[in-house]
Amino acid sequence: MSPEPERRLRYALVGTGARAEMFVRALVLDHRDTAELVAFADNNQARMDAHNSWLEELGRDAVATYPASEFVAMLGKERVDVVLVTTVDRTHDEYIVAALHAGCDVITEKPMTVDVPGCRRILDAVAQTGRGVRVAFNYRYNPLHERVRQVLADGEIGEVGSVHFEWLLDVRHGADYFRRWHRDKANSGGLMVHKAGHHFDLVNWWLDAVPVQVYAAGRLFFYGEPGRRHGYARDYDRAHGAVAAAGDPFALQLAAHPRLRALYLEAETEDGYHRDQNVFAPGVTIEDDMSVLATYSTGATMTYHLTAYAPWEGYRVMFNGSRGRLELEVVESDFVSPYAAGELKGAALHGVQAAVEEGWAKITVRPFWEQPRQVPVTGYTRTGHGGADAKMTAVLFGGETDPMGRAATARDGALALLTGLAANRSFETGQPVQVADLLTVD
Structure with missing residues (x-):
């Protein structure tokens, strides 16, 4: 009898902004023989829906979606092996620690977190659970x-x-x-x-x-404010709908980018996040x-x-x-x-x-x-x-050997x-x- 094929690892991704796309494509296209994407978690349903629409365009099935508040429940329900963390940096430690204590390994976008307490929590959770964390230093x-x-x-x-x-x-x-x-x-x-x-x-x-x-x-x-001193500032808070942003090389026109429009402009009503703020505005x-x-x-x-x-x-x-x-x-x-x-x-x-x-x-x-x-x-x-992304995801998702010890x-x-x-x-x-x-x- 031929040996049973190895089970594909089950992956869930939390944080479905633009930085998630590389990982999603690698999972569902390049490494589908060894990895299976089973769920998204986010506090914005429109962004998760956008990613699922793109999966269907690639000929792949949409995956389950969960509000970020149900992250831990999702891990159990979907029998997740590995969590991908691509959220806003300040929340990385929250999801990493929760995933480790739920028995999952973690791959996180850099930086691993943004402060010393969060870093300490992650290192402690790794020691306590024996699970692994990989940081995507491509x-x-x-x-x-x-x-x-x-x-x-x-x-x-x-x-x-x-x-x-x-x-x-x-x-x-x-x-x-x-x-x-x-x-x-x-x-x-x-x-x-x-x-x-x-x-x-x-x-x-x-x-x-x-x-x-x-x-x-x-x-x-x-x-920021110094832009006024250098003569670059224009009076608008964000580019969309602002007459003053027309022709400004620093203004991002979200409506002109289908991907960004779906992920951000059409998702604003759920969380109020503006992706196209004026780079010279206060704050x-x-x-x-x-x-x-x-x-x-x-x-x-x-x-x-x-x-x-x-x-x-x-x-x-x-x-x-x-x-x-x-x-x-x-x-x-x-x-x-x-x-x-x-x-x-x-x-x-x-x-x-x-x-x-x-x-x-x-x-x-x-x-x-x-x-x-x-x-x-x-x-x-x-x-x-320069080819780094494909090489990194091959090591992280495809099980390729890593003699140079690059998996951080x-x-x-x-x-x-x-x-x-x-x-x-x-x-x-x-x-x-x-x-x-x-x-x-x-």
């Missing part, structure tokens, strides 16, 4: 970043003494954090947590080290220009800068070592049109593949007393963060989070912050 799976880790691990530049990391968000992508719920630090932890957490995780992973001390400075320079409590100096357990230091209002998008990472220097340079978009808000994230003119083909993405090793050399990199696609744990999520939280604390105090004073992670 940047680990980008072939460029994998290659950097390999070069460093092979000792090609010796022991790393320092890292310089600069990340630029253009005024297409960067502005989007200032028109949606991220603009309130209570929701997102600010860009040091929500966005830079990706980058801090990469440095932890690249160096195989943990942060020890963080000193930082940050301010709101361009968006922004996050920073848009941030500098960090961090020290790691290996003794290495990192200087980091995040700018959220640049004319082009990309990043530079430089490693100085005892035998030379490693440089990673990536241009993700080199031009932002006057219709920037209409392009949104993921619509940059030059993806990673184009950047490689045209010389806008490169890894260079500069050994002492030798000619510099370019490091070859393969495995790119034009979509999904709750501990990894905590360490990335703590760098950002220490930076936020340093913003407030003007003093260096010892990471262990916030939380000790074993």
